[in-house]
Amino acid sequence: MAGNGQSIYMDYAATTPVDPRVVEAMMPYFTERFGNPSSIHTFGREASRAVQAARETVAGILNCKPGEIVFTSCGTESDNLALRGATLENGRRHIVTSPVEHHAVSRTAEILHAHLGYGLTVVPVDAYGMVDPADVADALRDDTALVSIMYANNEVGTIQPIAEIAAVAHARGARFHTDAVQAAGQLPLDVAALGVDMLAISAHKFYGPKGVGALYVREGVRLVPSQSGGGQEGGRRGGTTNVALIVGLAKALEIAYAEREAHVARYRQLRDRLIEGVRARVPDAQLTGHPEQRLPNSASFALRGVDGNALLMHLDLKGIAASSGSACLVGTPEPSEVLMAMGLPPAWALGGLRLTVGRHTTDAEVDAVLDVLSDAVARVRALAAA
Amino acid sequence: MGTGSTRVVVAMSGGVDSSAAAGLLVERGYDVIGLMMRLWTEDDGCGGRHNRCCTPDQMADARRVADRLGIPFYVVDMRATFKASVVDPFIDAYAAGLTPNPCLNCNRHIRFGALLKQAQAMDAAYLATGHYARIRQSEDGAYQLLKGLDPAKDQSYVLSVMTQRQLAQVLFPAGDYTKEHIRQIAADLGLHIARKPESQDLCFLADGDYRGFLARHAPGSATPGPIVNTQGERLGTHTGLPHYTVGQRKGLGLSAPTPLYVVGADVAANTLIVGARDVLGRDALVARHVNWVAGAPPDGPVRAGVKIRYRARETAATVTPDGATTARVKFDAPLRDITPGQAAVFYQGDVCLGGGVIARQPA
Numbered sequence: 001m002a003g004n005g006q007s008i009y010m011d012y013a014a015t016t017p018v019d020p021r022v023v024e025a026m027m028p029y030f031t032e033r034f035g036n037p038s039s040i041h042t043f044g045r046e047a048s049r050a051v052q053a054a055r056e057t058v059a060g061i062l063n064c065k066p067g068e069i070v071f072t073s074c075g076t077e078s079d080n081l082a083l084r085g086a087t088l089e090n091g092r093r094h095i096v097t098s099p100v101e102h103h104a105v106s107r108t109a110e111i112l113h114a115h116l117g118y119g120l121t122v123v124p125v126d127a128y129g130m131v132d133p134a135d136v137a138d139a140l141r142d143d144t145a146l147v148s149i150m151y152a153n154n155e156v157g158t159i160q161p162i163a164e165i166a167a168v169a170h171a172r173g174a175r176f177h178t179d180a181v182q183a184a185g186q187l188p189l190d191v192a193a194l195g196v197d198m199l200a201i202s203a204h205k206f207y208g209p210k211g212v213g214a215l216y217v218r219e220g221v222r223l224v225p226s227q228s229g230g231g232q233e234g235g236r237r238g239g240t241t242n243v244a245l246i247v248g249l250a251k252a253l254e255i256a257y258a259e260r261e262a263h264v265a266r267y268r269q270l271r272d273r274l275i276e277g278v279r280a281r282v283p284d285a286q287l288t289g290h291p292e293q294r295l296p297n298s299a300s301f302a303l304r305g306v307d308g309n310a311l312l313m314h315l316d317l318k319g320i321a322a323s324s325g326s327a328c329l330v331g332t333p334e335p336s337e338v339l340m341a342m343g344l345p346p347a348w349a350l351g352g353l354r355l356t357v358g359r360h361t362t363d364a365e366v367d368a369v370l371d372v373l374s375d376a377v378a379r380v381r382a383l384a385a386a
Numbered sequence: 387m388g389t390g391s392t393r394v395v396v397a398m399s400g401g402v403d404s405s406a407a408a409g410l411l412v413e414r415g416y417d418v419i420g421l422m423m424r425l426w427t428e429d430d431g432c433g434g435r436h437n438r439c440c441t442p443d444q445m446a447d448a449r450r451v452a453d454r455l456g457i458p459f460y461v462v463d464m465r466a467t468f469k470a471s472v473v474d475p476f477i478d479a480y481a482a483g484l485t486p487n488p489c490l491n492c493n494r495h496i497r498f499g500a501l502l503k504q505a506q507a508m509d510a511a512y513l514a515t516g517h518y519a520r521i522r523q524s525e526d527g528a529y530q531l532l533k534g535l536d537p538a539k540d541q542s543y544v545l546s547v548m549t550q551r552q553l554a555q556v557l558f559p560a561g562d563y564t565k566e567h568i569r570q571i572a573a574d575l576g577l578h579i580a581r582k583p584e585s586q587d588l589c590f591l592a593d594g595d596y597r598g599f600l601a602r603h604a605p606g607s608a609t610p611g612p613i614v615n616t617q618g619e620r621l622g623t624h625t626g627l628p629h630y631t632v633g634q635r636k637g638l639g640l641s642a643p644t645p646l647y648v649v650g651a652d653v654a655a656n657t658l659i660v661g662a663r664d665v666l667g668r669d670a671l672v673a674r675h676v677n678w679v680a681g682a683p684p685d686g687p688v689r690a691g692v693k694i695r696y697r698a699r700e701t702a703a704t705v706t707p708d709g710a711t712t713a714r715v716k717f718d719a720p721l722r723d724i725t726p727g728q729a730a731v732f733y734q735g736d737v738c739l740g741g742g743v744i745a746r747q748p749a
Contacts, residue, residue, distance in 0.1 A: 309462075313460040382507065
């Protein structure tokens with residue numbers, strides 16, 4: 001690391017380190033317990049038991065039946081399976097979504113619209129990036145197959161009124177899917193209380209390994225598999241079962257929800273310290289996303305006249321890992337689609353900054369970030385003005 | 387890297403010259419940061435057509451070199467500035483019947499303009515590039531721009547736009563070596579690009595096809611019109627003035643008892659003028675937008691070797707400054723390919739005195 005050698009990770013929304021307890025739980029399934037759960041023999045049965053135990057653990061936290069959990073390779077695959085699977089199966093021809101969805105949802109909906117002729121309605125969001133259930137109700141048609149609205153936004157942290165939107169969708173006979181990838185680990189995942197038909201999660205966001213996700217699919221919701229093959233995962237997702245990573249996902253989720261309250265309380269404290277510090281020390285910075293209904297670990301800002309990527313480079317040189325909040329191509333300053341949908345002018349929408357805290361974040365790290373940030377912002381602004 | 391060492395930003399392209407330059411600076415103990423400029427993207431909508439520079443492969447090469455050298459690496463977006471200060475003038479120049487060299491504009495406005503500012507904002511003392519040229523500080527403190535040690539690779543021609551202020555803040559580590567030596571240095575550092583072939587094409591042109599580029603970006607810049615001889619007699623039809631350059635003989639589609647060459651154009655009349663070889667020779671030119679590297683023109687006429695194209699040989703001439711930014715060049719012997727829009731660059735031995743843009747000649 002350049003500079004004074006410090007290295008501060010403030011990008012827990014991008015990914016998290018794997019909990020050592022999770023690593024330990026996974027290890028045997030790479031080596032001595034290597035069996036294929038589809039095999040009849042002892043090795044297969046041993047692996048099958050581990051996957052079943054993992055399924056039961058996940059189902060316990062989601063408050064659903066084990067058979068309602070489909071393991072996938074990531075959050076994006078879970079979203080694809082939900083959108084493609086539920087619409088292709090359904091005779092209905094219309095999808096409703098929001099402009100602040102992760103690309104895993106928005107791009108998939110656009111493909112269904114452009115290539116398979118599904119109607120697509122994108123409901124607006126308010127200045128906080130929040131969807132109004134009444135707008136969803138207005139968008140619904142008799143042939144609406146699916147409503148897909150994310151649980152919490154990855155860029156600005158806004159938490160959507162999922163339960164209300166699900167009820168609105170169900171009133172017109174439409175299915176409701178939520179991308180809970182960013183919410184998992186921090187917000188309750190009780191699918192009965194949320195009233196959702198499908199819900200997507202990804203292990204690496206809650207201190208589990210990359211390369212494994214899950215989709216909750218309510219019993220009775222039929223899916224056309226988006227990855228067809230063998231009969232794994234109840235015929236809903238073909239491909240050799242990834243035993244070790246599935247064990248890791250379940251262990252990570254178990255730990256995250258056993259310890260959730262303590263972690264979340266700490267995240268809030270750190271997040272609010274960041275927000276107050278930025279407000280006090282960085283001129284022309286505004287909090288993006290909802291002031292209260294937001295992820296406990298996420299502080300996000302729009303900075304007038306700042307190229308977000310240039311800012312990240314300057315922060316990295318000082319040893320600080322942050323994000324502009326969007327999954328944009330490296331070195332390509334495009335205004336954030338999410339910030340634009342929230343009505344921010346382009347001069348502000350280029351300057352997204354997302355600081356997300358996690359289990360290992362300290363007060364001292366927050367203070368060190370605040371010390372560096374105002375200088376870095378001033379430099380980037382001066383450069384743009386030159 | 388220790389906290390006290392001097393910081394240098396290296397403009398990395400993924401090629402061997404800038405990679406070796408970065409490696410040399412790391413070996414010398416500098417605190418090195420690699421930057422790659424994203425200058426231009428042309429998209430056909432399906433991830434097709436790429437220009438030669440800043441492609442995903444080039445980016446991956448530069449990133450891999452930076453990893454190998456253990457230095458931070460970032461991509462900075464300069465597409466808007468590049469379009470406004472390099473590509474648009476390039477198109478305009480063709481439309482005005484000139485044959486531009488965009489590399490000089492790029493060095494003036496992008497590399498030693500916007501990128502140098504970036505480097506300074508990152509607390510770097512120097513910006514380094516992989517150019518084959520040398521910088522020498524004379525005893526009175528003034529900076530001189532010298533040809534690269536390898537005469538076959540010398541790039542001082544495209545650096546003739548540099549000012550004293552820029553030279554004070556720039557390093558050319560490759561300039562002290564031959565190309566072969568630079569490849570060896572890259573190989574010794576374990577850089578995977580050590581034997582990567584190089585391209586002479588303009589960086590933002592896919593396949594070096596400037597005609598296709600103009601057709602895409604400046605439709606209407608190439609309109610067919612008459613070809614006439616120096617007496618004004620019509621001999622044929624050209625496909626558009628930007629497709630021809632002074633001295634060109636091939637591709638005119640004319641049959642004549644003696645070979646005919648492009649000698650000029652009447653842009654207002656969209657007419658290409660051709661003539662016999664002896665009409666082509668000229669022994670004088672006027673250079674405008676002249677940059678004198680020393681910061682001011684010489685007091686009077688100077689003897690110099692003058693290059694009228696990047697790869698041209700030097701020709702002995704007398705260069706007479708006319709004000710701060712114009713120079714009149716009188717060659718000892720006539721040249722056949724003096725091309726308006728190209729740079730005329732003046733040398734005394736290894737020292738680059740400066741240069742300017744060749745003005746259109748009176749018909």
